[in-house]
Amino acid sequence: MAKFAETSIPACFQNRVEQFGDRAIVAYKKDGVYTDISWKEMNEMVRNLGYFLISKGVKPGDKVSLFSPNRYEWWVTDLAILSIGAVNVPIYATNSAEESRYIIDNSDSIMCFTATKTHTDKIISVKSKLPNLRDIISFDPLEKPIDGVIELSTALKEGAKNPQVEEFDKRIREIKSEDMATIIYTSGTTGAPKGVMLSHNNFFANTQQIYNVDPDLFKRADELTFLSFLPLAHSFERTVGYYTPMLHGMKVYFAEDFSKIVENFQEVHPTCIVSVPRLFEKIHAGILAKVAGAPPIKKAMFNWAMGLASKNLPYICNDRKPSGLFGFQYRLADKLIFSKLKAALGMDKLEFGFSGGGPLSVSDAEFFLGMGIKIVEGYGLTETSPVTNTNKPKKIKPGYIGVAVKDTTVKIGEGGELLIKGPQVMMGYYKNEEATKEAFTEDGFFRTGDIAEIDEEGFAKITGRIKDIIVTSGGKNISPQNIENSLKASPYIEQVAVIGDNRKYLSALVVPAFSELESWAKENGVNFSSRAELIKDPKVNELYAKEIEDNMKDYARVEQIRKFTLLDKEWSQETDELTPTLKLKRRIINQKYKDVIEKMYPASAD
Template sequence: MIVYTSGTTGSPKGVMLSHRNMIAAAEGFIEVNDTKPSDNWLSYLPMAWVGDAAFSLGMALVGKLVVNCPESPESVQRDLRELGPHAMLAPPRIWENMLTSMQVKGGDASPMKRRVFEYFRSLAERCELKRTDGKPLGLGERLGLMAGELFVYGPVRDQLGLRNARWCYTGGAPLGPDTYRFFRSFGINLKQVYGATEASALIACQSNAEANPNTVGRPMPRIEIKIDGNGEVMLKGDNVFVGYFKQEEATRETLVDGGWLRTGDAGFFDKQGQLVIIDRAKDVGKLSDGSAFAPQFIENKLKFSPYIREAVAFGHARPMVVAMIAIDMQTVGTWAERKGLPYTSFMDLSRKPEVAGLIAEEIAKANATLPDVQQVKRFLLLNKELEADDAEMTRTRKVRRKFVAEKYAAVIEAFYNSKDQVEVTMDITFEDGRKSSITSDIAIEDIKRPQTVRQAA
């Protein structure tokens, strides 16, 4: 089987995976997870993504899962509720969209329902943090969770189609810790899985007892992992691919020293033996003062806001962190309608000073959870969404950083030259293949420094 990489750091490459590769990955996963024959599985993700192929093909063959296909892309959420699968895999964007949907529904509810939802949400998150720290729950908290299960948590799981799910995984890219804890606090057994196309999708995963937003778990059986001198994660096992299709030089650069796979990810093992992934090795950098700069960590904090769909942070070899923000059209549009703020398009909405003020408040909230040096100091609202058709994102919604940095080089320079606006030309690709461009002046906003800053955990 040939599966193409997403092309995060370059052009997509054809990864040749053998029958042995896929079966070995599935067998290792089943050994450490609660899978049962006849478990229902919804195959709703693109099969071009190796994550879906690993479960809908490999796991179905080895673990005898029952694979169900949705009627159409538009009916996935309805089919999910109707089927009630026993397990689920989704990339971070799906979980973020689910969270945004719940936050929007909560905001549109009556004042009484909103207060009830917020009370039990806050209680659940406090209890989840206690459980993570190994602290016991008080009698009042346990009783509160029982009431919350009846009024909030159970109905939410049912609406999401996860009422029967014994475990759910997020993979393909990092998921923000706030989003991760939100779902776990609502009784969804969400865990992290780490993999790569070249490793048949599966490398490490978390057990129920070791779920942690800051790690990706332990290596799966018969997979050997080491960290090289540059901090890059390397692995060896029967799940490692045969090679890249018609790219022998790239194969030799990736498979080294007798079969060790270079993942391109920077990471380390914590004291408990859990693998921690920091970021793509090429993306990890330092600010001009030598402070560490991990853009994905900052971006995930920003994307916890329901009003921010995408964020791209910059800061390597620079004096401060800045960010380009793409608003969430649906949630910001709903907010604008409630405020009586008219708009005609994404561009028009993103240029409203009131929207800039809203996003500034959301960034300030994210900054409050970050160390001072990693806080976003300036930002800009893009006048269009970042799109895979414009080569700014991969099809799995990962930012193509090198391309974005080159495309928006003028914006980055304006951030650091203290300019208050910059002329931006954006290319747009329509569904029929036609191309166009938009040129406009976009304001650059500064974030006011909060009075107190709480250090990130």
């Protein structure tokens, strides 16, 4: 019989510890080798940290911040905070000292966990402005003692010396489903970040909704492994890549960081991943770049295989195996090309890739689907815990975000806005009643801010974002995302931002896929000593003009890109053009490239 009633994530965790015991729950990189942590070992750390927090006077409802990248200590800290009824306030590991100060201050956090010396130093630098912040607990050992900073190892030892088992268990049992579990701050692409309050039931309900997408998959939970690399500070990784696999006994490996993701794939060979489109874009572009430089015979074989991959789409998207002559040809292509490609990428065991956090281009989705890798696109927001819609492994429509998950109602509101109601929808914004009121319709539906269409089968398609809509000086409303996704179908385009708000025509800032472009340049006799020189070459600009024209054929005249500028540096979080979930920060891009943009709109242009 279950020890705890399963109404919260901490209660379920305790029951799974009893069930799985010495089996591995996670693995992390230690001295260059993946090292397992068992369920029992994880629970010992969770309980000892919980005992420590109780001894430090942390009460149910108190806020505790967590400033760290993905690592097993994130899970330990989260489970300890939630188990004692407190509220976890995650901070993106890439946030600045000032951004972190705002979150700690606005959330009323009384304690902050930090990962590395860099994170600790950032919090120390703003601690004088945080009168409510008591202690800082550092995951990494300190180089020298710092007043007000405790090492995690010390906290765990102190907790172990003073176990408060009855109080810990009592607090888990007293968690009410409507109690707040977390405050997640939106990444603030426009204005100050808002604190999204999610309850224990929001998370628990969403994990059940994800289970119902494909119950058969979870029957084999002990065979399935996840690779964790999206930030746990975001609800997408937290719910889909942490809580869901944990509740079903799946093992999770922690990637070292996004720059080593392909290397970690090759080491782990995961069966499941949760990703944003950027990963699929980069892998797709990387493969095409290698093929471009391959000998003619290999290139011809790849193109033959990709032709068969395209014909495989109706089969894989409807969960059917190809048969007859085509079935024979496809199996041959798989043996000669796809299986080798997947093995080289570490994707040979990958059964299920869940893509969200932004629109996945049809060309990227079809590339992987054609090879037999089920990339399933879904949709959600921080405010919805996050999943509201998803394709299903047995019914996939590339370009669509899928149907509503169980117990969720979606409809199209005024101006084509996607509206949502369900048990995963947030409690509201912390200390911001006005914003909370604005976020809901009079009949209680959450306003997503996304423009969508729903087809006759209930599959939804995002066509734009209300706040990103470009209104030209001629009064035309244009969604930049659709155009950007179409342009990224070009193997030569890595990133793109469409410009045109209050302008006479559309233009674009384009970051080339440099590996692909450099191969093309060598083949076409374009000499260059730097990327800055390469993007100024007339032949290169002619190539991009043609790529843009070819990929914009289906768009109306007013939606055509009239001018473009190639940039020599890729956009990233570090350079502030991307959010932690790798979405474009349009306001920052417009400011940063103001002079470049203005040159595309000379005063004499019509």
